[in-house]
Amino acid sequence: MGLKEKILTKSLYVFHLSSGSCNNCDIEILDCLTPRYDLERFGIVLVGSVKHADALLCTGSTNRLCVPRIKKLYEMMPKPGFVIAWGACGSSRGVFKDSYNTGSPLDEIIPVDLYIPGCPPKPEAVIAGVKKLLDKVNAVKKK
Amino acid sequence: MKIFEYLFMFLVFPGFIFSSTIGLLAGWVDRKLTARVQWRVGPPWYQNFVDVIKLLFYKETLIPVNVSKPIFLGMPLLSLASATIVSTILLVISRFPQAGFLGDLIVVIYLLMIPAIALMLGAFASENPLASLGASREMKLMLAYELPFIISVLVPVIKCGYAIKVGDIITYQSLHGHIIAGASGVISFIVMLLCVQAKLGFAPFDMPEAETEIMAGSYIEYSGKALGVFKLSKAILLFVLPVLMIILYFGGIGFDVETFIKNVAGYLAILAAIVVIKNTNPRVRIDQAVRFFWGPVTALAIISAVLAYFGY
Ligand code: SF4
Numbered sequence: 538m539g540l541k542e543k544i545l546t547k548s549l550y551v552f553h554l555s556s557g558s559c560n561n562c563d564i565e566i567l568d569c570l571t572p573r574y575d576l577e578r579f580g581i582v583l584v585g586s587v588k589h590a591d592a593l594l595c596t597g598s599t600n601r602l603c604v605p606r607i608k609k610l611y612e613m614m615p616k617p618g619f620v621i622a623w624g625a626c627g628s629s630r631g632v633f634k635d636s637y638n639t640g641s642p643l644d645e646i647i648p649v650d651l652y653i654p655g656c657p658p659k660p661e662a663v664i665a666g667v668k669k670l671l672d673k674v675n676a677v678k679k680k
Numbered sequence: 681m682k683i684f685e686y687l688f689m690f691l692v693f694p695g696f697i698f699s700s701t702i703g704l705l706a707g708w709v710d711r712k713l714t715a716r717v718q719w720r721v722g723p724p725w726y727q728n729f730v731d732v733i734k735l736l737f738y739k740e741t742l743i744p745v746n747v748s749k750p751i752f753l754g755m756p757l758l759s760l761a762s763a764t765i766v767s768t769i770l771l772v773i774s775r776f777p778q779a780g781f782l783g784d785l786i787v788v789i790y791l792l793m794i795p796a797i798a799l800m801l802g803a804f805a806s807e808n809p810l811a812s813l814g815a816s817r818e819m820k821l822m823l824a825y826e827l828p829f830i831i832s833v834l835v836p837v838i839k840c841g842y843a844i845k846v847g848d849i850i851t852y853q854s855l856h857g858h859i860i861a862g863a864s865g866v867i868s869f870i871v872m873l874l875c876v877q878a879k880l881g882f883a884p885f886d887m888p889e890a891e892t893e894i895m896a897g898s899y900i901e902y903s904g905k906a907l908g909v910f911k912l913s914k915a916i917l918l919f920v921l922p923v924l925m926i927i928l929y930f931g932g933i934g935f936d937v938e939t940f941i942k943n944v945a946g947y948l949a950i951l952a953a954i955v956v957i958k959n960t961n962p963r964v965r966i967d968q969a970v971r972f973f974w975g976p977v978t979a980l981a982i983i984s985a986v987l988a989y990f991g992y
Binding site for chain 1: 721722723733734895899901
């Protein structure tokens with residue numbers, strides 16, 4: 538694995554985008570930063586501005602009002618950047634699938650690199666998911 | 681050949697490369713200590729280097745439409761350049777006390793203001809309302825802390841017989857003992873510690889970049905290289921400001937083994953004090969900060985200057 542991949546995988550700034558989640562997923566994200574799991578030891582930090590971000594963390598069922606905003610935020614993220622679909626809602630609209638206000642699932646709006654399943658996902662699932670994402674970055678290099 | 685010597689001093693040692701390396705390591709100490717205070721593990725020692733290299737070399741730099749490019753992209757460089765010049769001046773002078781010029785202390789104080797001004801101008805140029813809010817807070821904060829900062833710098837100046845050369849202050853202290861030994865020294869050291877806290881933008885004075893209210897504040901539109909350069913200049917400030925305090929109050933940086941170890945210990949102690957203050961205090965409102973700095977802190981600074989005038 539080259540220097541670029543090493544650097545990109547060692548430092549991941551995450552921007553949290555909630556598009557109509559039930560708030561449970563958002564709380565679970567904060568759990569990952571607490572002493573028990575402490576994602577900062579892998580260089581993962583939450584940032585306030587999408588222009589600093591390396592990864593867009595999308596929670597929630599992508600309701601109609603949010604769709605243009607998700608697209609805009611994805612375009613504002615400096616590349617190379619990843620998109621993480623978080624939770625059942627983020628991956629597939631979850632229990633809100635047939636609701637009147639959910640548009641289309643996230644991966645029909647922007648390209649998604651990683652799905653983390655669960656309702657809400659456990660922090661362990663997150664760490665496993667991040668590991669998969671890092672493997673994916675390295676695999677791209679090998680091709 | 682003089683020019684190459686100066687360039688080497690500015691770019692490699694003790695300028696850019698040296699001070700940014702130390703600054704990034706100090707930034708790691710800050711993050712690690714913060715993590716330990718919060719009962720976490722914290723990032724590995726190379727984390728800040730990785731972050732900055734990623735921003736500088738591997739990320740896209742986005743420029744908002746309609747901004748003035750020279751200002752938006754020039755301000756990070758200006759901030760980095762002035763921080764680097766300060767570190768070069770201070771370290772060269774503590775090695776060769778006679779190398780300075782008359783009034784270099786004033787130049788240092790001016791140059792230390794420039795990173796904040798550059799950040800402000802860059803934020804205003806980016807045309808983001810949150811950035812403007814951050815910048816206006818930065819401006820008020822600067823007006824607040826500059827006054828006690830300058831008054832507390834007066835104490836070493838008065839005690840060293842009205843010397844406004846950094847070299848003279850160092851020489852005087854090596855002959856007559858350190859400034860910190862007197863009552864005025866202790867008081868103005870505390871004042872300066874608080875001002876340094878605000879200059880670095882650490883809690884409780886981090887309202888210009890308050891994450892929870894105005895996202896990243898002044899930095900909000902910056903990305904990629906520009907953000908990386910800002911981070912570097914912040915890292916250099918984290919190195920330079922405690923060094924300035926060591927020079928003014930503990931008699932400068934020594935280059936023999938014993939004083940060098942003392943200096944490193946002093947630097948780490950000041951850094952630890954800053955980090956502990958940062959972690960144990962909540963963010964104050966901007967009006968509270970202004971009142972705090974113009975009220976009790978300025979009063980303390982004036983008391984210490986008066987004490988210094990009467991020789992305590
Ligand atoms: S996945 Fe479950 S916990 Fe997360 S937002 Fe959807 S319903 Fe809530």
